Amino acid sequence: xxxxxxxPLADAEFAAHEEIVVCYDPDAGLSALIAVHDTSLGPxxxxxxxxxxxDAGAALHDVLRLSRAMSLKNALAGLPLGGGKSVIIARPxxxxxxxxxxFAARVTALQGRYWxxxxxxxxxxxxxxxxxxxxxxxxxxxxxxxxxxPSAYTxxxxxxxxxxxxxxxxxxxxxxxxxxxxQGVGRVGYELARQLVQAGARLTITDVDAQRAAAVAxxxxxxxxxxxxxxxxxxxxxxxxxxxxxxxxxTIAELGAPIICGVANNQIADAAARAALLERGVxxxxxxxxNAGGMLHASTDIFGRRDPAEVDRRIRGIFDTTSEIxxxxxxxxxxxxxxxxxxxxxxxxxxxxxxxAGR
Numbered sequence: 001x002x003x004x005x006x007x008p009l010a011d012a013e014f015a016a017h018e019e020i021v022v023c024y025d026p027d028a029g030l031s032a033l034i035a036v037h038d039t040s041l042g043p044x045x046x047x048x049x050x051x052x053x054x055d056a057g058a059a060l061h062d063v064l065r066l067s068r069a070m071s072l073k074n075a076l077a078g079l080p081l082g083g084g085k086s087v088i089i090a091r092p093x094x095x096x097x098x099x100x101x102x103f104a105a106r107v108t109a110l111q112g113r114y115w116x117x118x119x120x121x122x123x124x125x126x127x128x129x130x131x132x133x134x135x136x137x138x139x140x141x142x143x144x145x146x147x148x149x150p151s152a153y154t155x156x157x158x159x160x161x162x163x164x165x166x167x168x169x170x171x172x173x174x175x176x177x178x179x180x181x182x183q184g185v186g187r188v189g190y191e192l193a194r195q196l197v198q199a200g201a202r203l204t205i206t207d208v209d210a211q212r213a214a215a216v217a218x219x220x221x222x223x224x225x226x227x228x229x230x231x232x233x234x235x236x237x238x239x240x241x242x243x244x245x246x247x248x249x250x251t252i253a254e255l256g257a258p259i260i261c262g263v264a265n266n267q268i269a270d271a272a273a274r275a276a277l278l279e280r281g282v283x284x285x286x287x288x289x290x291n292a293g294g295m296l297h298a299s300t301d302i303f304g305r306r307d308p309a310e311v312d313r314r315i316r317g318i319f320d321t322t323s324e325i326x327x328x329x330x331x332x333x334x335x336x337x338x339x340x341x342x343x344x345x346x347x348x349x350x351x352x353x354x355x356x357a358g359r
Contacts, residue, residue, distance in 0.1 A: 017035055017036065018037065018038060018039060019113070020033060020064075021033065023102075023106040025102040027098075028096075029094060029098070029099050031088070031090070032086060032088040032103055034084070034107065035064055035067035037067040037071045037082065037083040037084060037085075038071045038348055039113060040082060040351040041075060041082050041348060042074075042079075042082055043081060043302075044070070044113060044114045045074065045079075045081040045082070045083070045114070045117070045299060046083060046114075046117070046119075047117040047118050047119030047122065048088060048103070048122050048130075049063075049088070049119040051088075051089070051090075051120060052090065052091045056089070059087050062244075062266075063086065065266045066085035066265055066266065067083050069085075069266060070295075072340065072344040073289070073292050073295060074292075076292065076321060076340065076343060078314065079295065079296070084116075086114070088122075095126070101133045104130045104133035104137075107134045108134045108135070108136065115137065117137065117138045117298055118139045118150075123149075124148065124149055127140050128140055128143075128146075138298050138299060138301035139298040147297050147298045147301050149187065150295070151190075152195075153294045153296065153298075153315060155189075155192035156191075157291060157294070158192050158241075158261060158262060158263045158290045159192060159195045159199075160318045161261045161289065161318055161319070162175060162196075162237055163175065163319055164285070164318075165259045165261050165322070166236075168323060169258065173319075175199045176199060176200030177201070177202070178236040179203075179204070179234075179236050179237075180196050180203055180238075181204045181205070181206075181233045181235040181237070182204075183227070183241055183262065184206070184241040184242030184243075184264065185205050185206075185207045185241070186212075188291075188294070189205075189242070189263070192263065193222065194220065197220045203223065204223040204224070204235065205223070205224055206225050206226060206227045206230040207242070208227055232255075232256050235256055235257045237257055238256070238259065239263070240260065240263075240264040241262050244264055244265050244266035244267055246264065247267045247268045247273055248269035248273045249273055252273060252282070253276075255280075258283060259282070259283045260283070261290055262287065262290075262291075263290065265291070267287050268337070275335075278334075278335050286336055289321055289322055292315075293315040297315075325339045325343070
């Protein structure tokens with residue numbers, strides 16, 4: 001439950017948002033936030049994350065950053081969708097059908113301005129339950145005729161992002177024989193690890209769930225270290241695939257890889273960390289560029305059509321988008337996020353201007 005009042009205007013991330021909805025249903029155990037960042041390109045779309053945030057302020061900051069990132073991600077992926085996100089403040093063991101139904105009612109009330117889907121602690125089965133109670137849900141299970149688990153597609157986009165980084169830095173996009181460190185081997189991190197091993201890469205992995213990390217290491221022949229040490233390991237690529245804000249001044253000072261390319265959302269903690277990456281010369285592939293594969297796949301549920309070949313083409317296109325951003329950032333001597341933001345915001349602004357002109 002919310003432990004202190006929410007003051008959205010006190011959070012700098014709030015300024016650009018169109019709408020934020022506070023959802024509270026004590027009978028259902030629901031405390032949630034829905035953030036609609038921008039709908040210039042189309043209805044806001046982004047998953048629902050269930051997480052035991054320390055307080056409402058932490059949940060608010062997370063949902064605002066995540067929803068903005070969805071606007072950028074969808075724009076750069078060429079999708080006719082805006083950006084939105086939602087968070088439910090709860091422990092995974094407190095997730096109940098009643099809570100999900102109460103949340104579904106709040107999404108329904110937005111009448112299609114926001115489409116929700118799975119995210120951390122909300123899986124395909126939960127998406128199916130939400131869909132039973134709300135028409136604005138995507139990422140449904142294959143059994144329901146939906147797109148199914150997007151994890152492999154999200155990982156595939158990151159794999160192509162890693163290829164782009166390798167091509168830029170070494171002139172060769174083949175990860176065979178290279179050493180990749182992966183922080184977090186949940187559904188997407190595991191899929192990325194599997195794809196990299198298939199391509200001949202050597203892995204060192206970690207996860208807060210030691211049992212899961214041990215099982216993945218045994219299956220894939222990977223080395224394993226503790227969560228506090230993964231960023232220090234000397235490697236060719238560091239792939240953050242867990243929670244956000246793990247790239248900070250402390251971890252950058254100890255970073256053992258010249259490339260950061262992973263699927264975790266909002267990897268860079270703050271502006272100081274962003275500047276430190278640039279000063280140190282670390283090649284960073286913006287997360288909202290390389291983790292768009294899952295969205296490219298899952299969003300087919302929204303549009304009611306599925307063309308696997310077209311989805312695959314678009315996911316492979318993440319290589320080209322990443323390469324363009326890396327080259328432009330180097331030429332201008334700015335961070336890759338500056339370039340990616342400008343590209344995305346230009347597309348959003350063009351859509352907004354067209355919409356206004358058509359009124």
